[in-house]
Amino acid sequence: MAPTDSDTDDDDGDRTESDEHGRTVREERSLSPMRRTIANRLQDSYRNAVHVTASREVDAEALFRATETANDRLEADVSLVDVALAALSATLADHPAFNATFEDGTHRTYEEHNVGVAVDIEAGLVTPVLRDVGSKSLAEIATERRRLTETVQSGEYTMDDLRGGTFTVTNLGALGVDSFTPVINPPEVAILGIGRTRERTRRGDDGLEFRREVTYDLSFDHRIVDGADAARFLGTLADYTEGAERFAPDG
Template identity: 65%
Template sequence: MRRTIADRLGKSYREAVHVTVSREVDAGALVAAADAAGVSLVDVLVRALSDALDAHPAFNATFEDGTHRLYEEHNVGIAVAIEDGLVAPVVADVRGRDPNDIAAERERLSEAVQSGDYAMADLRGGTFTVSNLGPLGVDGFTPIINPPEVAILGVSRVRKRARPAGVERRSTESRPEADDGVAFRETLPLDLSFDHRVVDGADAARFLGTLAERIEDAEASV
């Protein structure tokens, strides 16, 4: 497995023109939505991601043999670390699915790959991948595209950051602590790596902008 991972990611890094854009988003609504639904942050984030993929279909795609192929289904691979390496079981077509439904499927797949009781079909058909290192305390990283997909989203840990207290909040959570005009808000760093042969930096920036809007409105999707 380690050799296969090395071959695939080495090929990806040699062939795809990797560029990463980063953005820090207000995570208050995301945290509140996950708490309300009793699921993890990544489950609500995947729901928001699906909306962003609807708005920017060029990222829900593969690039292989010179063909940029777009897909109707949002088949999101979610990277899972196992003893022998890293795999990304695919949650099939997350479009319109409830975060609880996404959570149940993600947990089933995660348990399957960790126990070794999974089929290769569980790892195939992805159109976009999410790599979440937040639970490991990471503040930011540069994810490598999972070939032949066009992009991958890196998710880091939620942190409290100082922001001007007068900034309007989109979350309905309780008022944050403030001191001398400064409020401490929960923020989430996102790193989007994309294949510059297929999409441009401005496209990636707009994609992250849409995703930020959906995350800040996350409570509406629960």
């Protein structure tokens, strides 16, 4: 029996089609302008940079203590990420080669730590820039990061909010991801991924104990810095993370 229109059309009049392999096409859509821009930038990043990722698991107990202390003593709403940003800025001061861009064959390092903090919105991933992190107190970092996040989520950001970054942080730990390979945001030379905190069993003075750990994933452009440089960077970041009380009030 020949098919009728109701057999081949959906309620909106769109015809169901199959490809050459017999697969039924559920939907076809073009990329949005933002998604196309993201795709092009990621493609350019992989085409133009030599990506390598190094990872390190770090004791996070001091991060939690510093966050709790800050929230007790400050009016700002401080998160683990804010304390991690303070630790990152201190690390960038010790390893300036990572606080940098690479364009036209030139490796440029910068005095300011302008850290792009990735924010997930419906249209795609946006990285507003938290400027001059090294000059800010923990309360200022928390307040400004939250303001930038809310500005992006409300769609009220401008291109100026996204420009001038020297390093980027992306946090998938909040979504339950343990570890991942972040993609460098060109023309920057490195990006730090933050995984979720997990409890690990360790042998302590009084036997086994549970301690929380966080995974840092550092992707870097191997043309500019080497694996040993990345290892030292992560080692410094681990030291600042494990001594994170210094970033809290009276720390």
